[in-house]
Amino acid sequence: MSGAWEVVIGLEIHAQLATESKIFSGASTAYGAGPNTQACLIDLGYPGVLPVLNKEVVRMAVMFGIAINATIARRSVFARKNYFYPDLPKGYQISQYELPIVEHGELLIAGDDGTPKRIGITRAHLEEDAGKSVHEAFDRYTGIDLNRAGTPLLEIVSEPELRSATEAVAYMRKIHTLVRYLGISDGNMQEGSFRCDANVSVRPRGDDRLGTRTELKNLNSFRFVEKAINFEIERQIDVLEDGGEIVQETRLYDADRDETRSMRSKEEANDYRYFPDPDLLPVELTDAYIETVGKSLPELPDAKQRRFIDEFDLRSEDAAILTASRQLADFFEAAARAATAKPQLVANWVIGDLTGALNREGLDIERSRIGAAALAGLVNRIADQTISGKIAKEVFDAMWRGEGSADAIIDTRGLRQITDSSAIDAVVRRVIDAHPEQVAQYRAGKTKLLGFLVGQVMKETGGKANPAQVNAALRKELDAG
Amino acid sequence: MSLDRDQVRHIAMLARLELSDDDFADTVAKLSRIVDFVDQLSRAATDDVVPMAHPLNMNQRLRPDRVTEPNERDEIQKNAAAVADGMYLVPKVIE
Amino acid sequence: MTERDLHQMTLTDLAAGLAAGDFTSAELTRALLERIEALDESLNAFVTVTAELAMAAAAEADAARAAGRAGSLNGLPIAHKDIFCTRGVKTTCASRMLDNFVAPYDATVVARLADAGAIMLGKTNMDEFAMGSSNETSFYGPVHNPWDGERSPGGSSGGSAAAVAARLVPAATGTDTGGSIRQPAALTNTIGLKPTYGRVSRYGMIAFASSLDQAGVITRSTADAALMLGVMAGLDERDSTSVDHPVPDYVGNLRESLAGIRIGVVRQHFDAGLDDGCAAVTRDALAVLESLGATLSEVDLPNLDLSVPTYYVVAPAECSSNLSRFDGVRFGYRAQGIEDLLEMYCRTRGEGFGDEVKRRIMTGTYVLSAGYYDAYYLKAQQVRQLIAADFRRAFEQVDVIAGPTSPTPAFKLGDKTDDPITMYLNDIYTIGANLAGLPAISVPGGFVDNLPVGLHLVGTHFGEQVILDCAHAYERQANWASECPEGYL
C-alpha cells in the first residue's frame, strides 16, 4: 500500500495477569462485580494504607520473560507515575520505569514476505491498572468504578520493527497465544484483559530517521488494530504528501466511523515525575528461582508446531492452525496418539468437520461433543476402509448428536462398506441389465456414462459399496461385452 | 528570585493547587527561598555515588495470591462527597 | 489515692498501681478526662477527646483484669497523634482536608496498643500532615507549651508532647520524619523516642514522607518509652518496609551502668547556630554520661550541614506524591460549587491544604519535574548516601552519638513563621537520623531560663536498647524528667 513510504509500528500490549487477588492488595480481581465492591482501602488509596506485592505476578512476569528469551532483571524497582485523573485513586500509578523486570526479548512472526521475522521486545514491566470512568450513566456527572484499580498488568513493549498492519496483527496474535499458553492471562479482549496501543509513523523508503509518530489507543480487537493502523498510515501519508506535518499526539480509534481521531490534548503536556516508590522495596530474584520457574514452562507454540511437523509429519499450515491454542493442540495430539490412522487424516477431521461443528454451536474445544479418542475411532474406520469418507460424515453427525461410538453407529445402521467382490459383481450385472441403451452408448464410445452407471450401483448399495471396486467391476463387464 | 511567577503557576497546575492572588507574590518569594536553600546541594561531590532511595537495604517481601479483603463499600463510601449507584461522582469528564 | 498523684505517675507506676488494685482504670481514666476538660482549653493539645469510648474501654479493662486477662498495658490511658487512623473516630491530620474524615480502620500501632489493653483518651493536635516544627500549621490552631503558653511546644507532634508534659496523659504516640517526636519532647521536658526505620509499622499512619516517617512515642520516663516500644514494634505484613527483626524485652534489659559504652560527640554539633545555654546544658549532660561509665570521644559528620537541604528535597518530593490522593473524590474535603474536573482538583486542594503543606507539595513537584530531577531529587539521594556513610563511619568507633536535640529552647509562637528556612533549621540535629533510618531519643537534659533542653542520643540500626539504656541511666542520675511545669502539678 505504502509504495514510496516505509511504515514503522511499535506495539504496547497490556495483558491482565490471571491472579486471584490484586497486585498490591488482597481484593478480588473477578470480573463483573457491582461497582466498587472489589475496591478495598488499598485500591482506593485511602490515607495510611500501603502496598504489598503479590508473589504470583512476579512468577508470571518471569515466565513470560523466559518464554521470549529475554533478560530477567535480578533487581527490578517499582516507580510512581504521577498524574491526576478520577480513575487513578492515589494520583499516581505504581509501575516500573528505569528497572523493569523483563528486558531485551524477542519473538518470531510470519513477516509479510512470508519468511519468519524477528521482532524485538524492548521490555515487559509490571504495573497496576486504573479504574473505570462511566460517562453514560449520569447526565452531569461521571461515575467512577474502582473495581479494576490495582488489577495486575504486564505491559509488553515491542521495538518499532513492525512494518505493516498485518505484521502488527501477527505479532499481537503471537503474544496473545503465548500468554494463554503460559496460563498467565486469559487474553479476554471483551473484558479488557488484553489491550493494545500502537505507535505508528511513516518515513520515505531508505530514510533511516524515524518519522513523527502518533499513538493509537483503544484497539480492543485484532480487527480494529489492523483497521486503525491502516487508516492511520493512509492519513499520515496523505498529510505528508500534501506537504503537511504529523503532530505527535494520541489518537483514539472510532470503530463505528472506522477512523482515528485526535484526543483533545489536556490543558498541558504531561510531566509524570517518575520516582522510585518509597513504599515498595526492590524485587530481588535469584538464579535458582528463575531456573525453577523456567522448568515449569509448558511446551511453547513454536516448539509444538515444529514437533507436530516432525513427529506427525503434518502440513506446516495445519500444524500452525492446530497449535494456535494449547487446548486444540492437546486435543489433536490425544486423537493422533489414539488413532491407528495417519495423523494428517486426524488433523483434517479436527480442522475440518470438528472445528466446523464447534463453530456452529459456538463451543470451544474443551466442550466438544466428540472426545479425542472417539474421533480417533471414527478416523480409524475410514483408514481401514470399514466406511467411506462420505459415510464417515454421516457417522460424525450421529456421534455429535450423542448416538454413541463410531463402531456402534456403523453396526446399528449397517453402514459397513461392501468389499465382497461377488456381491458387488451381482449388483453390477443387475445394473447393466436394467440399462441396455446406456450400456450400448457406452460401448459405442460414450465412456463418460461410466459415472452414471457407478452412481446406479452406489444407489443400489446405499452408498456402501467400495467405489474403487465398483469401478473396476463395471469396466470389466462393459469392456468384456 | 530563583523562580518566576510563570514557573510557580506551572508547578501549581502540575500539583493541582489553586493559589489565591493576594499571597501569590509571597508564595513565589518563599518557594524561591527554599529553592535557593536546597541549591547548596550542588556543592557536594557525588560523582558515582549510588543514590539512596531507602534507609535500609532490604528486598521486597511478597504476599501469597489470596483474596483477603471483604466488600466494605457502603461503610467506606460514607466518607465520599458524592456517590450514586455505588459509584463515586465527579464533574462530567469530557473526552 | 488522690487524683493529683494519678496524673503525676508514669505509665510504669500506674501499671503497678492498677495491678495492686490501688485504683481502677475507670477511676484513672475519669481523672485524666476531667483534667483534659479543665486544662486543654488553654493548651489546645487535643483535636478530639473520646471520653465515652475511653470510659467504656476502661470498664472492659477492669473486667479483663478481674478475669485475669490483663495485657501489658491493661487499663493504661494514652493518646494518639491525629495522624494515626482510628476506626470510627475522626482522623484529621490537623487539616481542613480531613476535617470530616472518619477512618474505617485502625492503624497497626493503634490496634497493637489497644490489644495490649491501652485506653485511648483522644487524638492530639499536630502540624498539618506533620509538616512543621512548631505546631503552628494546624488547621485547629497552635498548641501552647505548658512551660510558657506564649511559646511553641515544637512540632509536628506538639499536641502529644504538650499533653504528656502537662500531665493530661502519661504517654502519647507521635511520628517523626525529621525530628517531629524528638524536638517537641526536648522543648517540653519529655522523653521522645524515634525507633529505627522499619521497627514500627507505618500501616494506618498517614504518610508524609514514606522513606523517612517512623512512629514512636512521647513519655515522662525512659522506662515508659521502652514499655510502649515493646508493644508497638515488630513485623507487620501490611507494611513492606517493616522489618522482621526480633523485639527484645526493652524494659527488662534496661541497665543503669554505662560501663563500656562508647559515646561519640559530634564536632560539628557545637558550630555556630547552637544557643550558648543549650551548648552548656549539653556539655553538662555529656559529663554526667561519662560519670556513669561511658567513654566519650569526638566523631565527625562532615556532611551534617547538608542534611537539612537534603531533607527539604527528599521529604517534599515524597509528600507531593503521597498527598495527591487528596482530591475530593473518595474521602475528605471537596470544594463547593465546582463546574468542571480541573476546578474540582485545584479548588479542593487549594482550599483543603494550608500554606506550608502547599509549599512543600510545590517544592516536591518542582524537584521531581522534567529537567530538575537530576539536579535536585537524584542529587539529594546521593548526598543522603554520603550522610548515611558518615554515620556508618562514626559508628565504627562508637556505640551512641550524643548531642543537643534542638539548637534553641522553645521559641515564641509566630517567631519563625515568616521565613520557612529558619523554621527548617530547627531540625538540623535530628534530621540525620531520619535520612539514615537510625533510632534516636531525646531525654530531658536541663533548663535554660526555665525552658527545657533535650539531650539527643542516636544509635545504630535496631540499636534501640543501647540508647534507651543511656537515656534511662542519665534520667535516673540527672532526674530532670520529673520536673513539672507550673500550673500542671
Ligand SMILES: [Mg+2]
Ligand atoms: Mg505505556
Ligand SMILES: [Zn+2]
Ligand atoms: Zn501501562
